[in-house]
Amino acid sequence: MERRTFLQQGTLAGISALAFGSAQAATGTNAGKAEKTFNMNYAPHDGMFRNSAGADFLDQIRFMHDQGFRAIEDNGMLKRDTAQQEKIGNLLAKLDMQMGVFVIDGGDNWKVSLTTGKQEFVDNFLKTCRASVETAKRCNAKWATVVPGFFERKLPIGVQTGHVIDALRRGAEILEPHGLVMVLEPLSDTPELFLRTADQTYEICRAVNSPSCKILYDIYHMQRNTGHLIPMMDLCWDEIAYIQIGDNPGRKEPGTGEINYKNIFKHLHEKGYKGVMGMEHGNFHPGKEGETALIKAYRECDDFLG
Template sequence: MKRSDFIRNTGMLVGGSIVSANNLPSLSRVKEKTFNLDYAPHQGMFKASAGANFLDEIQYMYDLGFRSIEDNGMPGRDVQEQQKIGELLAKLGMRMGVFVVPKGGNGANTLAAGKQEHVDIFLKGCRESVEIAKRVNAKWVTVVPGDYERKLPIGVQTANVIEGLKRGAEIFEPHGISMVLEPLSDTPNLFLRYSDQAYEICKAVNSPSCKILYDAYHQQKNEGNLINLMNQCWSEIAYIQVGDNPGRKEPTTGEVNFKNIFKWLYNKGYKGVVGMEHGMSKSGKEGEQALVNAYREVDSFLK
């Protein structure tokens, strides 16, 4: 599933009115126990129960026991909406997970080519992301270096990516923000696809503002051997996302043993966000309950 399809399918750019965090209507439900790991849902996952308003849904997520959210499309929201989301997250004590840096190297705008116009677009997106992050108190932003440049040797492409990311890191470092590089499985045309490749790049950039986003769904497709490779690259991994394979749905719907993966993360002392960047196996309220049940099941082993 392409990132653009995922954003469209999960409704992360849903419009509609926004209410003030201080005037948020209460949702009549009993607050559930906080999860052991910090799972982060997206807008639309609880729309059937909470409604289309994102602030209502964030409150509903909190009541279900979630303590973070993700929103890849945050840059597409207007400033007022970003501010109100940030205010509500602060009020609830929730964390903002990743959003995608605008024009952050996706597709043909590739850092691997070493073209100045591509670097300029990327750096403009980095500067815009700093201001967005301030409104929602985000500490991580997703970056994908873009497509493979077939006219250049892989070593030259890698050097080009490293140099571009060093420039981006200089923008983010003063603000304590980490751009997290995400190896993807969407297409073989992408430059960044493997965890060891991302590890090599982050080591070369050598900045706290350039780390790895390890998405178990993509890496199960690309390379497997998830726990072993996470362990080898652990010093550079700052963020985790999940989705089962095949299908990119919630844990327990595919072949990935998330009970063992989450137990490994928990025992490793991971305190970061676990982004729920996946679809749902069922629709409506039934699907929402199945989603919560799946996370309760895999989380119950973490004691």
């Protein structure tokens, strides 16, 4: 199996200026008046446009489409009921939108788990992988986030790494026949997390050696943990399958912190990245005004071709 062969899928479109839709967009009655798509395929999430589109996620998706977005992500998709997963998948297909990541989480992501090598944690992970395959079919997902849990401080780091690799290999065996890719996410939320850096994740992906085990490069977390964003992205590029966004400090939209997102988006565009760009952050300002400002921020950072 060639470990470097994987698809970075998405849409690539032209420049557009901000035009915030009317209340009709929230109910999908703004058909035919959707804004132009972005140069990169940004993916909002549930709740990001609640004030403009209402509490119903399906209405929010219609609103996102009307504003020019062509993807979503939904960390909690696995926990939604089957009927709702299918409704979301059907709506995305109707609007020609992509499903970004959801999270493979059987309850062990935020504690000491896969690093221990204990069978109970491996079994739960594999069970969740099987359930994730069915969820992915319903909502047309191609990527799912995996977090291997916390360090087991009683074991040497090499042994912990070996345990994680073993579990991920078995998970990849379940996902690979269905074209579902687990994207490993190094995080900065707590120093107890085992997966911390892109280069560490790169090493693990090479060891797992499957097209169904790649890197989720979350720019916010990588700025906090290591910085050196573009050079590290380039070094790990062959194993990166998914990008997420969030400015630092604050984890809000681009332009609210220190990261030069226009430059990063331009770099990704020049590299030929056509995948989903998950908007893994909150809104800097509250209410509809904050949602308007968020879209404006993306229009400005996406205007990098001039």
